[in-house]
Amino acid sequence: MTEPDVERVLLSRERIETRVCELAGEIAAVYGDGEIVAVGVLTGAFVFLADLVRHLPNRVRFSFLKADSYATGTYPGALSVTLVGETDLSGRDVLVVEDILDTGRTLEGILGILRRRGPRTLRTVVLLDKVSRREVAISADFVGFPVPDAFLVGYGLDHAQRYRNLPYVGVLRSEAAGKSS
Ligand code: IMP
Ligand code: MG
Numbered sequence: 001m002t003e004p005d006v007e008r009v010l011l012s013r014e015r016i017e018t019r020v021c022e023l024a025g026e027i028a029a030v031y032g033d034g035e036i037v038a039v040g041v042l043t044g045a046f047v048f049l050a051d052l053v054r055h056l057p058n059r060v061r062f063s064f065l066k067a068d069s070y071a072t073g074t075y076p077g078a079l080s081v082t083l084v085g086e087t088d089l090s091g092r093d094v095l096v097v098e099d100i101l102d103t104g105r106t107l108e109g110i111l112g113i114l115r116r117r118g119p120r121t122l123r124t125v126v127l128l129d130k131v132s133r134r135e136v137a138i139s140a141d142f143v144g145f146p147v148p149d150a151f152l153v154g155y156g157l158d159h160a161q162r163y164r165n166l167p168y169v170g171v172l173r174s175e176a177a178g179k180s181s
Pocket of ligand 2: 044
């Protein structure tokens with residue numbers, strides 16, 4: 001699929017598929033045959049979550065968490081959080097599924113809120129990790145790919161709600177990154 005606003009493909013569909021399958025194996029090795037509550041961070045994680053969970057042998061309950069730090073544009077805004085689906089996390093093994101770890105502030109906020117619901121364990125899986133951008137001391141338990149500091153779109157990641165359905169992860173052209181409509 002060619003998308004004129006994408007400067008280059010960073011992670012092809014095939015590389016993502018292979019790594020997502022491996023990640024599921026790493027996750028399953030940690031949880032054994034226990035039940036997991038997967039908490040998908042909307043909206044960006046929906047593609048990754050859907051692919052990942054179909055490789056998991058575990059029983060999985062689902063919850064979705066809406067946390068907005070980038071409403072439009074590339075600048076962070078305030079974090080707002082709503083949880084829907086399986087909301088009883090008490091005593092459960094909770095796995096937060098997120099598209100990308102950037103400054104780490106979103107995930108830090110989310111984990112703080114979820115911890116108050118008394119999960120037995122609380123772990124995180126992120127497809128992408130922009131390691132060099134971290135502003136808070138946080139790391140994910142499972143990471144798909146470390147990525148450079150560029151604005152990325154596709155495979156769930158958006159810019160102004162576009163490009164989420166691209167089957168690859170690409171670098172957005174800076175001209176396109178400046179536009180929000
Ligand atoms: P953090 O709080 O800075 O770690 O931001 C994490 C959130 O910012 C992610 O869940 C994404 O929604 C968004 N984000 C960070 N980097 C990118 C990017 O390169 N493309 C699209 N969204 C991004
Ligand atoms: Mg996100």
